[in-house]
Amino acid sequence: DAMVIQNPRYQVTQFGKPVTLSCSQTLNHNVMYWYQQKSSQAPKLLFHYYDKDFNNEADTPDNFQSRRPNTSFCFLDIRSPGLGDAAMYLCATSRGRDTAYEQYFGPGTRLTVT
Amino acid sequence: DQQVKQNSPSLSVQEGRISILNCDYTNSMFDYFLWYKKYPAEGPTFLISISSIKDKNEDGRFTVFLNKSAKHLSLHIVPSQPGDSAVYFCAASAYNTDKLIFGTGTRLQVFP
Numbered sequence: 001d002a003m004v005i006q007n008p009r010y011q012v013t014q015f016g017k018p019v020t021l022s023c024s025q026t027l028n029h030n031v032m033y034w035y036q037q038k039s040s041q042a043p044k045l046l047f048h049y050y051d052k053d054f055n056n057e058a059d060t061p062d063n064f065q066s067r068r069p070n071t072s073f074c075f076l077d078i079r080s081p082g083l084g085d086a087a088m089y090l091c092a093t094s095r096g097r098d099t100a101y102e103q104y105f106g107p108g109t110r111l112t113v114t
Numbered sequence: 115d116q117q118v119k120q121n122s123p124s125l126s127v128q129e130g131r132i133s134i135l136n137c138d139y140t141n142s143m144f145d146y147f148l149w150y151k152k153y154p155a156e157g158p159t160f161l162i163s164i165s166s167i168k169d170k171n172e173d174g175r176f177t178v179f180l181n182k183s184a185k186h187l188s189l190h191i192v193p194s195q196p197g198d199s200a201v202y203f204c205a206a207s208a209y210n211t212d213k214l215i216f217g218t219g220t221r222l223q224v225f226p
Contacts, residue, residue, distance in 0.1 A: 004157070006157075009155075031212060040123065040218060040219075041218055042116070042118070042203070042215075042216040042217055042218045042219070043158075043203070043216045044216075045213055045214075048212055048213070050212060055212065090157055090158075092157075094212075101146050101148060101163060101207050101214065102148070102160050102163070103160070103214060104160070105150075105157030105158045105159070106157050107155065107156050107157045108156075108157055
């Protein structure tokens with residue numbers, strides 16, 4: 001089945017130690033998104049790629065970076081995680097700008113910062 | 115500034131009855147609205163959507179109603195089933211943008 005895969009499902013990192021979360025998709029979608037979701041809050045868009053075109057949200061901290069080496073893969077790099085970065089990180093895809101409404105989500109990676 | 119609001123964090127409904135989940139928005143540029151359903155340990159999955167040119171969209175047991183003048187939409191599930199127990203997110207998008215703005219979610223519990 002076509003899907004959005006996130007690895008790992010659970011990630012523990014130390015304060016200040018760089019961490020990378022990965023997302024892959026078999027849907028061949030043009031757009032890939034990264035969201036941060038904290039407990040009882042709405043998923044918050046960090047950035048997204050339309051093909052190779054990177055779009056950063058204005059309030060996304062510089063500590064968060066992303067890479068999309070090809071259509072299938074997208075990475076979220078947190079350069080120096082703080083305790084406040086502990087959250088669920090969701091990857092999503094959509095076919096294109098005219099169909100961006102219907103996004104397909106992965107299961108998420110829960111990040112713990114110790 | 116929360117542009118999409120789900121003011122009820124939880125809702126409990128008996129099996130077979132109607133579940134009504136509400137969502138309010140503030141941005142008049144939103145023209146497409148979606149509901150997502152999320153089970154524990156899974157990502158949100160798309161459930162149903164509605165364009166601003168409509169006021170109702172129905173898909174089986176699920177119906178979404180849109181009241182543009184009130185900037186309000188609701189999701190009706192009838193009859194409710196125990197498998198409907200999940201967190202439901204309302205989301206909105208403005209024309210020609212790549213982005214969805216999500217509400218904080220409502221946890222629905224359907225009990226026998």
